Amino acid sequence: MSAAPDLTPVLTVVVISFEMARELPRTLLSLSPGYQQGMEGHLYEVIVVDNGSATPPVAADFAGLGLDLRVLHCTTGTRSPVDALNMGLAASRGGLVCCMIDGARMASPGLLSASIAASRLHPRPIVFSASMMLGHHPQWRAHETGYSAAVEDALLDSIRWPEDGYRLFEVSNGQSSAPSELRWYAPGHESNAVTLPRALWDEVGGYDPGFQTAGGGFSSCDLFSRSAHLPGVQVIVLGGEATFHQFHGKSASTAHRDGLDQLRVFSQEYFRLRNCAFKPVRKPFWFFQMRNQVLQKTTNPTKGAAIPPEQRYLDLLEQRLLNSGAREVEAHLRALVAVLRAEGRADLLKQSRAGRAYQLRRVIGAEQQGLLLDPTLLPSALTMTGRRRLQYLRRCVETVLNQAIPGDLVECGIWRGGSAMMMAGVLVARGDQERKVWLADSFEGLPRQDGDYDTTAQVDLLNANGLAVTEATVRASFTELGLMGDSICFLPGWFCDTLPSAPIERIALLRLDGDHYSSTMDALTALYHKVVSGGFIIIDDYALQPCADAVNAFREMRGIQEPMERIDQMAMAWRKHV
Amino acid sequence: MKTFDAAQVQSWFTRYLADFVDLPESAVTLDTTFAKLGFDSVDSVIISGAFEEAFDVEVDATLFLRNDDLRSLIEDLRASGLIA
Numbered sequence: 001m002s003a004a005p006d007l008t009p010v011l012t013v014v015v016i017s018f019e020m021a022r023e024l025p026r027t028l029l030s031l032s033p034g035y036q037q038g039m040e041g042h043l044y045e046v047i048v049v050d051n052g053s054a055t056p057p058v059a060a061d062f063a064g065l066g067l068d069l070r071v072l073h074c075t076t077g078t079r080s081p082v083d084a085l086n087m088g089l090a091a092s093r094g095g096l097v098c099c100m101i102d103g104a105r106m107a108s109p110g111l112l113s114a115s116i117a118a119s120r121l122h123p124r125p126i127v128f129s130a131s132m133m134l135g136h137h138p139q140w141r142a143h144e145t146g147y148s149a150a151v152e153d154a155l156l157d158s159i160r161w162p163e164d165g166y167r168l169f170e171v172s173n174g175q176s177s178a179p180s181e182l183r184w185y186a187p188g189h190e191s192n193a194v195t196l197p198r199a200l201w202d203e204v205g206g207y208d209p210g211f212q213t214a215g216g217g218f219s220s221c222d223l224f225s226r227s228a229h230l231p232g233v234q235v236i237v238l239g240g241e242a243t244f245h246q247f248h249g250k251s252a253s254t255a256h257r258d259g260l261d262q263l264r265v266f267s268q269e270y271f272r273l274r275n276c277a278f279k280p281v282r283k284p285f286w287f288f289q290m291r292n293q294v295l296q297k298t299t300n301p302t303k304g305a306a307i308p309p310e311q312r313y314l315d316l317l318e319q320r321l322l323n324s325g326a327r328e329v330e331a332h333l334r335a336l337v338a339v340l341r342a343e344g345r346a347d348l349l350k351q352s353r354a355g356r357a358y359q360l361r362r363v364i365g366a367e368q369q370g371l372l373l374d375p376t377l378l379p380s381a382l383t384m385t386g387r388r389r390l391q392y393l394r395r396c397v398e399t400v401l402n403q404a405i406p407g408d409l410v411e412c413g414i415w416r417g418g419s420a421m422m423m424a425g426v427l428v429a430r431g432d433q434e435r436k437v438w439l440a441d442s443f444e445g446l447p448r449q450d451g452d453y454d455t456t457a458q459v460d461l462l463n464a465n466g467l468a469v470t471e472a473t474v475r476a477s478f479t480e481l482g483l484m485g486d487s488i489c490f491l492p493g494w495f496c497d498t499l500p501s502a503p504i505e506r507i508a509l510l511r512l513d514g515d516h517y518s519s520t521m522d523a524l525t526a527l528y529h530k531v532v533s534g535g536f537i538i539i540d541d542y543a544l545q546p547c548a549d550a551v552n553a554f555r556e557m558r559g560i561q562e563p564m565e566r567i568d569q570m571a572m573a574w575r576k577h578v
Numbered sequence: 579m580k581t582f583d584a585a586q587v588q589s590w591f592t593r594y595l596a597d598f599v600d601l602p603e604s605a606v607t608l609d610t611t612f613a614k615l616g617f618d619s620v621d622s623v624i625i626s627g628a629f630e631e632a633f634d635v636e637v638d639a640t641l642f643l644r645n646d647d648l649r650s651l652i653e654d655l656r657a658s659g660l661i662a
Contacts, residue, residue: 260623260639267627277598278624 011044011116012094016081017103018051023246030106032065035162038113047091049074049084079214082207089206098195101220105192105243109165110290114238115195118288122234126227127195128187130242132172136403136534139247151404152247158402168244170402187235188280190221192243203230210273217266218278228281239289310429317425318390321418323381332380378466382477383418388568393419396536397426400508405534407506412495412523413513414441417474424483438504440491443471446515447494495519499526507531513540520550535576542572580635581662584652590632591648608649
């Protein structure tokens with residue numbers, strides 16, 4: 001006689017909902033077997049506890065998800081989800097229980113299997129996962145940023161959710177105002193999806209019903225803190241997994257229009273109940289990452305996947321702009337050989353063989369890194385930025401589109417137009433017909449007078465050897481690459497004359513490549529205030545002292561605190577926060 | 579208006595702030611700057627909320643932001659009449 005199979009779920013997920021008709025379906029889809037990876041061998045259940053919605057969710061509506069799902073109804077009538085959470089805990093059957101205090105939070109695809117695996121590493125585990133928010137900025141600032149459910153829907157469409165749930169990282173932010181990956185993953189005050197063995201839930205006594213402010217106040221923080229301070233427990237943080245908060249008006253995150261007012265109320269309640277300081281958990285923690293590719297996937301989500309056509313197009317465009325196909329380089333060399341032979345100087349060709357290998361390495365190395373080897377030897381490519389800067393620019397434009405950062409793309413200092421062509425190329429590849437690409441340049445080369453930073457000799461040499469490129473030449477290159485159109489706008493003239501009155505309303509990306517102090521300062525002064533929150537500022541020539549001096553002076557003058565990021569040995573960038 | 583004794587307020591803040599940053603109370607003196615303790619604007623609001631709850635009063639949201647240390651904060655409260 002065989003024993004009856006054990007049908008006890010290994011894991012119960014408790015999800016609290018209140019007026020989440022838009023958000024709950026996505027949350028439950030993200031918890032379903034078709035979305036969660038690595039759960040094939042695990043029985044698990046999901047319990048939704050509705051906390052008094054006018055039209056509560058019905059389990060039958062989610063029958064297609066393949067979930068072992070129950071919907072319970074908490075009728076205590078409080079605005080706090082604590083009673084509902086404790087109701088879900090009492091009804092749970094799993095050996096492990098994961099509580100999600102906010103049913104508007106979608107899960108990453110490995111959240112459940114990683115929680116189970118991590119909990120096996122220690123006899124008394126507290127499994128913590130990061131809490132992210134969809135959108136570029138914290139959602140409590142929606143009244144400033146214009147973030148809305150419609151913007152969020154477009155964001156999710158832009159990553160084709162739910163095709164690859166890890167792409168949620170591309171369109172989300174950490175809860176800090178200055179997010180970093182370290183801060184996202186370090187255990188702090190709370191986790192929206194915290195998993196404990198049933199015995200530990202019993203030991204900690206569940207959520208404290210004393211927390212009765214809207215959204216539960218600091219009840220989740222309190223639960224995490226009390227759990228983490230039980231004797232002999234180990235906090236284990238999940239790397240590369242998270243929950244992602246959808247925008248809605250019923251959670252603690254948005255219950256108070258004024259976030260600081262909300263914090264003050266929560267703090268008062270916490271002190272009343274605990275009579276001690278409200279602070280994050282500061283204990284050594286383990287960091288658990290189940291699969292090697294997960295973190296990589298958060299930063300390079302397309303690796304290993306089929307390459308979409310727009311990406312193939314942009315890869316080819318990048319090669320063309322950098323002239324890495326080398327056809328033109330070879331043509332230049334053949335032309336040079338032809339000239340020398342015609343002039344009867346084949347002896348020079350013979351002499352050059354000895355040093356050619358060395359010079360070739362220098363030239364290739366410099367061009368790959370976007371450096372100018374000699375002011376009389378400009379590269380034959382359409383840009384001299386090099387691969388790293390060009391790829392950085394491409395990622396910035398893609399981020400602008402992915403995160404729906406409003407505004408046009410502006411380049412000040414064009415040369416042959418390669419960088420602006422990359423901006424235009426990304427817009428074309430992604431089918432964006434709303435934004436303009438502005439090209440500001442003298443089309444006569446660098447200015448000869450530059451006040452205290454006058455570098456006339458160098459300027460004359462550069463301009464005479466190809467730095468001055470006419471507008472007609474740039475237009476022809478745009479046309480040749482099929483990028484010319486109404487969205488490409490030229491601003492010919494010196495920056496101090498053209499930029500202050502340029503008809504540009506908002507800027508999502510501002511790229512400065514003016515070399516000099518005055519060119520850089522003029523462009524920042526005229527345009528920085530038009531860069532929107534979340535917009536990028538790229539300084540191509542920061543390694544040049546006059547340019548760096550201008551940038552530093554401007555940042556100090558305007559009190560700009562956003563940290564600069566080094567792109568390569570020449571360029572820096574930062575992202576505007578407010 | 580309620581008024582409190584300066585020593586009582588100082589004692590509460592010393593205990594709370596030391597707890598807040600997990601340091602012994604001896605590490606929090608009248609002249610220890612809040613910046614040195616690592617407080618940011620969010621912390622300031624949380625501490626203000628706890629103070630209001632503990633003393634059953636209402637204080638200006640900028641109380642912490644406009645004072646650099648406990649000494650100036652207590653003087654600020656004295657000027658506003660909360661400390662006798």
